[in-house]
Amino acid sequence: xxxxxxxxxxxxxxxxxxxxxxxxxxxxxxxxxxxxxxxxxxxxxxxxxxxxxxxxxxxxxxxxxxxxxxxxxxxxxxxxxxxxxxxxxxxxxxxxxxxxxxxxxxxxxxxxxxxxxxxxxxxxxxxxxxxxxxxxxxxxxxxxxxxxxxxxxxxxxxxxxxxxxxxxxxxxxxx
Amino acid sequence: xxxxxxxxxxxxxxxxxxxxxxxxxxxxxxxxxxxxxxxxxxxxxxxxxxxxxxxxxxxxxxxxxxxxxxxxxxxxxxxxxxxxxxxxxxxxxxxxxxxxxxxxxxxxxxxxxxxxxxxxxxxxxxxxxxxxxxxxxxxxxxxxxxxxxxxxxxxxxxxxxxxxxxxxxxxxxxxxxxxxxxxxxxxxxxxxxxxxxx
Numbered sequence: 001x002x003x004x005x006x007x008x009x010x011x012x013x014x015x016x017x018x019x020x021x022x023x024x025x026x027x028x029x030x031x032x033x034x035x036x037x038x039x040x041x042x043x044x045x046x047x048x049x050x051x052x053x054x055x056x057x058x059x060x061x062x063x064x065x066x067x068x069x070x071x072x073x074x075x076x077x078x079x080x081x082x083x084x085x086x087x088x089x090x091x092x093x094x095x096x097x098x099x100x101x102x103x104x105x106x107x108x109x110x111x112x113x114x115x116x117x118x119x120x121x122x123x124x125x126x127x128x129x130x131x132x133x134x135x136x137x138x139x140x141x142x143x144x145x146x147x148x149x150x151x152x153x154x155x156x157x158x159x160x161x162x163x164x165x166x167x168x169x170x171x172x173x174x175x
Numbered sequence: 176x177x178x179x180x181x182x183x184x185x186x187x188x189x190x191x192x193x194x195x196x197x198x199x200x201x202x203x204x205x206x207x208x209x210x211x212x213x214x215x216x217x218x219x220x221x222x223x224x225x226x227x228x229x230x231x232x233x234x235x236x237x238x239x240x241x242x243x244x245x246x247x248x249x250x251x252x253x254x255x256x257x258x259x260x261x262x263x264x265x266x267x268x269x270x271x272x273x274x275x276x277x278x279x280x281x282x283x284x285x286x287x288x289x290x291x292x293x294x295x296x297x298x299x300x301x302x303x304x305x306x307x308x309x310x311x312x313x314x315x316x317x318x319x320x321x322x323x324x325x326x327x328x329x330x331x332x333x334x335x336x337x338x339x340x341x342x343x344x345x346x347x348x349x350x351x352x353x354x355x356x357x358x359x360x361x362x363x364x365x366x367x368x369x370x371x372x373x
Contacts, residue, residue, distance in 0.1 A: 005255045007256075009282070037256045042332070042333070045333070045336065046335070047298060047339050048337070049339045050339065051340075052339075054339075058281050058296060058298070064255070083336075103360045104361070105287055162283070162287065164360065166357075166360070169358075169360065170358070175363075
């Protein structure tokens with residue numbers, strides 16, 4: 001069996017309108033893949049940076065997969081939330097990134113977007129807080145038709161991941 | 176040196192140092208480092224916990240704490256899962272003269288052979304309310320992790336609120352033994368399988 005290790009960190013997030021952020025993440029993979037070890041989802045700490053525009057999560061990711069095929073290569077999906085002074089959280093970005101298929105160290109900047117509502121939705125979210133969210137979060141990372149979604153750019157989630165492959169060469173796969 | 180035939184474990188050797196810390200808010204700082212790793216890993220050589228010197232900020236515009244604090248460790252493992260992480264606690268003294276935590280940082284040891292310089296953020300846990308924060312300032316009880324090793328895992332972090340307030344610069348030189356013999360490909364472009372499969 002070929003094995004893949006994905007080890008690294010969700011370093012942080014930047015370029016969002018507010019800096020007090022946290023992030024929820026989840027790993028998704030196809031049926032040919034089997035998770036052997038490691039958590040497939042989690043939620044980071046909330047960072048309220050003293051200065052600068054980057055919120056740091058330093059959240060470890062350590063996944064170990066076994067696979068019989070290349071289809072359904074694992075991907076990580078992120079939901080970034082803003083944590084306000086009253087302790088409420090509102091969604092500020094959805095994003096996803098495929099786990100790199102090349103072994104070695106990768107620094108990945110994952111772009112995010114948030115759904116845009118009608119004019120009234122946007123106005124009320126400015127005053128009351130909160131924002132609209134997707135009914136089906138899998139729209140973010142699956143190959144679905146997105147034509148009915150209107151989105152606005154969010155900031156970036158920064159990842160530092162190392163990929164270790166095992167036995168791929170025995171199956172004649174080049175990565 | 177040829178890899179050992181029939182090896183069941185590999186070794187990771189890391190030599191490096193914690194070069195410096197930028198913590199502009201605080202003056203007298205010292206560091207304690209620890210390793211967090213999975214159950215398949217065993218530390219063969221190196222300290223379990225290292226304590227640095229006490230540093231004062233430089234008087235110039237950099238306001239830098241320079242440590243040049245060596246980190247040298249060798250691990251043995253049968254599985255890359257649980258790859259070791261370095262957890263560093265930066266401690267200082269508050270106005271009452273008591274030792275308080277000023278920040279934490281966590282990063283994985285490198286997973287590729289070679290030399291690398293890293294900049295890692297420092298963050299400190301925050302009180303959950305203004306009252307407890309004021310109380311903490313008066314009574315010298317600042318929030319801290321009961322076991323800093325919790326930073327090596329993802330679970331349980333969602334309830335913590337932190338404030339990132341500085342950067343740590345480190346460098347590592349890494350070498351491995353037997354990772355190739357066990358079939359692990361750590362770097363792109365390594366195509367040793369053709370020989371191994373025969």
